[in-house]
Amino acid sequence: MPSDNQSTFVSSRRATLRQVAQEARASKTSVSRYFGGAREQLSPDLQKRIAQAAAQLNYRPNLIARSLKGGRTGLIGMLVADIRTPFSVAAMHGVEQAAREQGFSLMVCNTNNDPLLEQVHLTQLTSYGIEGLVVNASGQASQELIDLATNGFPIVLLDRQLPGIEADMVGLDNDAAIDIAIAHLREAGYRDVLYLSEPINHTSSRQERLSRLTYQLAAHEGTLNGHTFMLSLSDDLASLSPVIEQFMSTANRPAILCGNGNMTLMAARCLKQLKLDLGSIGLLGIDELEWCSLLTPGITTLAQPTEEIGRRAFACLLERNREAYVGQSRHIRYHPTLIKRGSTSCPDFHAT
Amino acid sequence: MPSDNQSTFVSSRRATLRQVAQEARASKTSVSRYFGGAREQLSPDLQKRIAQAAAQLNYRPNLIARSLKGGRTGLIGMLVADIRTPFSVAAMHGVEQAAREQGFSLMVCNTNNDPLLEQVHLTQLTSYGIEGLVVNASGQASQELIDLATNGFPIVLLDRQLPGIEADMVGLDNDAAIDIAIAHLREAGYRDVLYLSEPINHTSSRQERLSRLTYQLAAHEGTLNGHTFMLSLSDDLASLSPVIEQFMSTANRPAILCGNGNMTLMAARCLKQLKLDLGSIGLLGIDELEWCSLLTPGITTLAQPTEEIGRRAFACLLERNREAYVGQSRHIRYHPTLIKRGSTSCPDFHAT
């Protein structure tokens, strides 16, 4: 791992502030001021000399050194539970854009939904002196994360709540999502709903969706029957097939409601395998995916404003960092958008 | 942006090496050795004292400070042209995993296919003292990148070649991909091929695929007719529709060949809109996407070993960093895997 070969290129090493100072016949202090945002308080002549010297040496401040003394690293950390889901990619993209606009760089770490890996990454990130952290948690809060939050370190939670952490949280209004989904399915004429969720574990968004579903089912008892199935991504399709078959055999105007994009993918695969046509069996998924409009007759979804959620998460971080906002932690919930497609036009219903 | 509030928590500030040294009644040198990997050369007693003190203070070395003096940051940078494509996500995931296994952290920057933004990010990354750079280029090489490469800074190119940069390159064997695609389409009985590509710009992989296609078409003149259409992601579907309609009206056993996953998505959308059935018009895409198996009767694809490409890219970086490997830059090309599905079973052909 040693980058010894770099030392071979001593001559081409990056110029330092000291060299610029010498070249410009100025003090290090002045050069530091020039690049540190206090340029105006320097005389025009000094400014010019420094500018010239810097240009000649192709000087670029060493951010590492700057942060060591100054305390500011300009680094924001982000822990992502699963970087491969479209939701995470979009949220991350949002965070990154917002961060860059404010002069921050983002260090993203994929925790693979593994709390242990999350800890490793968290240690790394703090060791690099991040100034704030966006957490899309992979489980319960680690002690280290709790300590950080307790000490007032700027943290914002994304999509997932974390007991023990007092921090702003940005995500979907899960109650609204379930409410809209159920209302839509009922209107469309479905009578039996199979809810597919990844294992709840300690994922608050899954928890919230499930309990709101339970609430809604209770509210509509008699007109809407509910069933729930937990499916892990590592599970084979073979574990889902019999569940759906069983559901189909007993259900009246059946519909599947998918708790997230992963489940929608699983369900679509399974329905295809079982040769069940969309629509005759309803399908509605939380999370809009690029292929949902492609699958005839189209899969109805609840779209999240994913990039916006990411951007907002960063904005919260910034507010925490400024004196501007002091107070209770906030929960910022975005409303989903229902995108109606053919997968929820119940044929029986129209026939009636 | 100032994180002034952190200074409020002086008492909870992270412990420093100096504090550990005091607590352990040892020198800073010894503590540094303890955490710097020279633990063995310390007496058992000293080791124990340091271990205790560190544990008590919950000490974690400040990586920023370490790298300032030691030169090593443990940071690897990655420039990604478009972080939202599945290919990039998977490649990035591969790089990150390989990096972590070797104790490196990854800083990923999305350049949005914008050379200017790429420069900005490159400046940032080098200012943070990255020890190596994986580049999925967004255009031509910037002067800064050329300088880096010229100075022997470890760089590896991913998926895209960059004129002016002497560096290892890891990607798909594009010639093989086109050869396999064409051979498969011919075997399946298609006679007219419409090749869809994003604008070549300076993207070598697009370039290579296109020229190999041209070569193949020439080789099969008379038995296979070719057409090419360039489509930008920002283009509306409306610009593609007439092209496909025109193609269909004149073609004999027509098939569409998509240069990458984005094009496959565009084509699938367009075909759906035009109500053209897959298979009657052939469709073959480079890049496997999660929904290709879902769309009846399935879209035939050429899958890339995306994660492996990422992992390999990092491995190259590491080799560059060690004295082990010195020599000409290498081009590592992976073979694609043909995944046959219904979209390339030409009905006319079977009828014949």
Add this chain to the structure above:
DNA sequence: CTGAAAGCGCTTACAG
């Protein structure tokens, strides 16, 4: 407006 000096938290010859 300008600069000399101390120091951020580490590592690394050098000396013993």
Add this chain to the structure above:
DNA sequence: CTGAAAGCGCTTACAG
């Protein structure tokens, strides 16, 4: 085996 000292490239009181 152990430590005192110099220094990595910056910033920031402090003084003028």
